[in-house]
Amino acid sequence: MNKETLPYRPGVGALVFNRRGEVLVARRNDIASEAWQLPQGGVDPGEDIRHAVLREVEEELGTAKLEVLAESHDWHTYDLPDELIGKAFKGRYRGQRQRWYALLFTGSDAEIDCVGVTSPEFAAWKWAAIDELPGMAVSFKRRVYESLVAEFRPLADRLAGGQLG
Numbered sequence: 001m002n003k004e005t006l007p008y009r010p011g012v013g014a015l016v017f018n019r020r021g022e023v024l025v026a027r028r029n030d031i032a033s034e035a036w037q038l039p040q041g042g043v044d045p046g047e048d049i050r051h052a053v054l055r056e057v058e059e060e061l062g063t064a065k066l067e068v069l070a071e072s073h074d075w076h077t078y079d080l081p082d083e084l085i086g087k088a089f090k091g092r093y094r095g096q097r098q099r100w101y102a103l104l105f106t107g108s109d110a111e112i113d114c115v116g117v118t119s120p121e122f123a124a125w126k127w128a129a130i131d132e133l134p135g136m137a138v139s140f141k142r143r144v145y146e147s148l149v150a151e152f153r154p155l156a157d158r159l160a161g162g163q164l165g
Contacts, residue, residue: 003085008077008097012053013040015102015130015152016066021160023130024105026060026114026122036128036136038145040098053101061125062117065107069164070155072100076144098144102152104164130156 015038016024025036041056043049050068058064079095080088105112114122128136130153134145158164 003079003082003094006085006092006094008095009089009093010043011040011096011098012043012049012056013038013076013098013100013148014053014057015100015148016057016061016105017069017102017156017159018105018127019159020127021130021156021158022127023133023156024061024112024125025128025133025136026125029120029123031138033138035138036126037138037141038133038148040096049099050101053099053103057103059117059119060114060121062113063105063107063111065105065111067104067106068101069104070102070152072148072151075099076147078141078144081140095140100148100152102155104159 018024023038025038027034027036039057039060041052041060043052054064054066057066075097077095077097085091085094112125114120114125130149133149134142137145155164
């Protein structure tokens, strides 16, 4: 299978912030490594991308207590490693093209339940400093996470300083 002929899957991702400026990361339940990721998922045909990100986060974390704070300036893409081509995304995509959102979580930590959702993708979740994100990610998503940190760090700083939320 030639990776270059496959399209990117249209998707969304979320940096879910708490009022301290920390970001929610989750550990997938289908990967043995200690890699953590941000909530993300696909956009259904005809679906508004803002709706898609809120839907995905609710499906993955079991909460809808979210406010949209910001949208990424650009679309971000990543390619799957060669060993996952033909396996991940049912073999239909080479990677993802995503629009990212900064969301404020307005509930309490007890309202986040990534294990009790209908189709759990994650085994655990935690809050992390935004600068930790690239080092926590799988290697093929690291470049995207570095870009997200650069773009959204000012927002994290404002939250941490009590200037938002």
